[in-house]
Amino acid sequence: MRTIATVCTLLLxxxxxxxGEDAVLDIEGETFITKTAAPAHMENVDTIFSGWVFxxxxxxxxxxxxxxxxxxxxxxxxxxxxxxxxxxxxxACSSCHEDVSEFEGLKAKLPRVENGELVTLTNLVNTCVTExxxxxxxxYSGSKMSGMTALIAHQSRGMAMDVKxxxxxxxxxxxxxxxxxxxxGQLQMACANCHEDNYGNMIRADHLSQxxxxxxxxxxxxxxxxxxxxGRFKGCMKNIRATPYKEGxxxxxxxxxxxxxxxxxLSVETPAVRN
Amino acid sequence: MASxxxxxxxxxxxxxxxxxxxxxxxxxxxxxxxxxxxGDGNTIPRSIINRFTADFNGQNVIDxxxxxxxxxxxxxxxxxxxxxxxxFHFTWYDDDGDVYEMKKAVKVG
Amino acid sequence: MQLTRREMLAIGAGxxxxxxxxxxxxxxxxIAEFTGGxxxxxxxxxxxxxxxxxxxxxVPIGVxxxxxxxIAVYADGNPVPNVAVFKFGxxxxxxxxxxxxRLAKSQNVVAVAQMADxxxxxxxxxxxxxxxxxxx
Numbered sequence: 001m002r003t004i005a006t007v008c009t010l011l012l013x014x015x016x017x018x019x020g021e022d023a024v025l026d027i028e029g030e031t032f033i034t035k036t037a038a039p040a041h042m043e044n045v046d047t048i049f050s051g052w053v054f055x056x057x058x059x060x061x062x063x064x065x066x067x068x069x070x071x072x073x074x075x076x077x078x079x080x081x082x083x084x085x086x087x088x089x090x091x092a093c094s095s096c097h098e099d100v101s102e103f104e105g106l107k108a109k110l111p112r113v114e115n116g117e118l119v120t121l122t123n124l125v126n127t128c129v130t131e132x133x134x135x136x137x138x139x140y141s142g143s144k145m146s147g148m149t150a151l152i153a154h155q156s157r158g159m160a161m162d163v164k165x166x167x168x169x170x171x172x173x174x175x176x177x178x179x180x181x182x183x184x185g186q187l188q189m190a191c192a193n194c195h196e197d198n199y200g201n202m203i204r205a206d207h208l209s210q211x212x213x214x215x216x217x218x219x220x221x222x223x224x225x226x227x228x229x230x231g232r233f234k235g236c237m238k239n240i241r242a243t244p245y246k247e248g249x250x251x252x253x254x255x256x257x258x259x260x261x262x263x264x265x266l267s268v269e270t271p272a273v274r275n
Numbered sequence: 276m277a278s279x280x281x282x283x284x285x286x287x288x289x290x291x292x293x294x295x296x297x298x299x300x301x302x303x304x305x306x307x308x309x310x311x312x313x314g315d316g317n318t319i320p321r322s323i324i325n326r327f328t329a330d331f332n333g334q335n336v337i338d339x340x341x342x343x344x345x346x347x348x349x350x351x352x353x354x355x356x357x358x359x360x361x362x363f364h365f366t367w368y369d370d371d372g373d374v375y376e377m378k379k380a381v382k383v384g
Numbered sequence: 385m386q387l388t389r390r391e392m393l394a395i396g397a398g399x400x401x402x403x404x405x406x407x408x409x410x411x412x413x414x415i416a417e418f419t420g421g422x423x424x425x426x427x428x429x430x431x432x433x434x435x436x437x438x439x440x441x442x443v444p445i446g447v448x449x450x451x452x453x454x455i456a457v458y459a460d461g462n463p464v465p466n467v468a469v470f471k472f473g474x475x476x477x478x479x480x481x482x483x484x485x486r487l488a489k490s491q492n493v494v495a496v497a498q499m500a501d502x503x504x505x506x507x508x509x510x511x512x513x514x515x516x517x518x519x520x
Contacts, residue, residue, distance in 0.1 A: 058434045070301065077303070219441040336473050340471075342466040344459055351481060353476065384520055
């Protein structure tokens, strides 16, 4: 196992500068914070960067104009879903919520603890779907849910990520941190090995980012659809030949809180575009 | 593929007579290439949008024959001259026979 | 649509290695069909494409040939080289268009313009497609 891990380390070439570090993310006249001082709890990193700065010019450009950004096709579909009644109560989102803009600021604070439980945006939507609409729960990373969470998170675009890590959030945050630094899988790698120790380096043909989630849910060129945070975590774990946790599991929710807290201070970019 | 197909078009609402404007179009579509196989090794049949046209007051601006090499959610950007007030008419033709249309009026003045 | 790395490699394997001068043979046949075998000129046509594409699923390209009636685009390393044919109508001022295309591997993007006088002109741009790491 040690040999495989060593080979992997060698694939990561000498640390280079962050490409596009000076590029400015400006959408419809609004400038986004893509680089800022790391929050105090991060011991090994001084500056945090949005994943946007690690992408090529062409991929970056897709996010500069909301029309060019293919994610908005799915955000538009979610707007239709917003008005679509479902379930035994015959209610749509719009039956209770006047306008989706009332959720401005929500994404910047999530995940958070409510009634003793750590909840994600997906959990909040599903509570409405099952309890208020009387419908079947939406699948955690299915197209209905990923579109709807993108639409709702989009209302916070431009606001700084600001998740709470102390008080009743602390035990979840500690669990997330432990997962972040624990080596797992055949390749014996932790999140930190790529996204803290080697961001800015190439892993084969791929430019490693800090693994920030301020742009999620986001559009990936790889699969041409909206991708969720837990879906991406799953992909990472598969890449290191580990058995992924379940989407919506306590582990992934805790990891989402911890990773979100590593981005406190970066602008929400939802829906971002990545490779 | 008729479900969930949603066209988006960006056209300025106003132009000067004879002005050149830039148009952007995007439509949600899988553009299944016919090259992929499913989990059982069977080829997934091709299902794409094979043609896109843009006309203004009955005169053609662009007519595109599309192959499976066009990416998922097909995107086009091009210029058009607006000689007078009128309406753009955008049409996408699906392999399955469906036709998706969108119209956008442009004022002149 | 999602292509796994294995599928990408598989569909690329049948194609011919990247040519430095002329497009690969598969594309030449298709081009001859478009031109009817007419002589090919140079100049008067531009392709905009990235040198390195981060993901072959979505590669932004632009073509422009002032005075053309049509521009055909090919990807000479794809299993099917044809990409699109743009025909320009009376209200098209500059005979240019931008789109996003799929490239199965590193290859040439080729554009052939049919000019108003019936002549043809060609341009090509090599694009490297990166596969690997976590983006693959």
